[in-house]
Amino acid sequence: MRQYGKGRWLAVCVLLALLSACHRSPPEQQxxxxxxxxxxxxRSRDAGALDDLLTPDFVMPDSRFDRRRLLGLLRVARLRNEKVSVLLGPVDVEMRGERIVATFTVTLGGGGRLIPERLGVYxxxxAWREEGGDWLCYSARWKRTL
Structure with a gap:
């Protein structure tokens, strides 16, 4: 009887672990x-990893950058072995219907000809939307503050 009780306890633990693994965190946390x-x-100049977070129609209104140019900049920085410095400030997240708007400050810098050493604070x-179970960025606006 004792052996049956241990087996049942183990099965419950495994089931709870599986259920918690399937549980998705709230959209804001994602x-x-x-x-x-x-x-x-x-920071790692990994254009592929950044590309995984953007929708195919990602835009940067009021900017000379689009998705292709943004990813290209990271690829060239990696090829030139340039340093990319990124310091993220607090992130505010707001649900707007089925979309999310996240605002934050970011301090960008570099260490080469492509990316200046002191780029600035932005x-x-x-703007984010859910696609295929993942939250992807479809638009970003940058405004230099310093």
């Missing part, structure tokens, strides 16, 4: 995590 992943992708407003 977007915050995606923003942190984008920061890490920029206020970013990014």
């Amino acid at each position: 977007v915050r995590a995606a923003i942190q992943q984008a920061v890490e992708a920029a 206020r970013v407003e990014s």
Whole structure:
């Protein structure tokens, strides 16, 4: 009887572990995590990792950058072995219907000819939507603050 009780307890533990693994975090937390992943992708100059966080129709209104140019900049920075410095400030996340708007400050810098050493501090407003179970950025506006 004791052996049966231990087996049942183990089965319950495994079931609880599986259920918790299937549980998705709230959308706001998913977007915050995606923003942190984008920061890490920029730091490591990993265009592929950043591309995974953007929708195919990603735009940067009022900017000379679009998705292709943004990813190209990271690829060239990697080829030239240039340093990319990214410091993320607090992230504010707001649900707007089925979309999320996340605003934050980011301090960008570099260490080469492509990316200047002191690039500046920017206020970013990014818009996110869920696609295929993942929250992806479809728009970002940057405004230099310093």
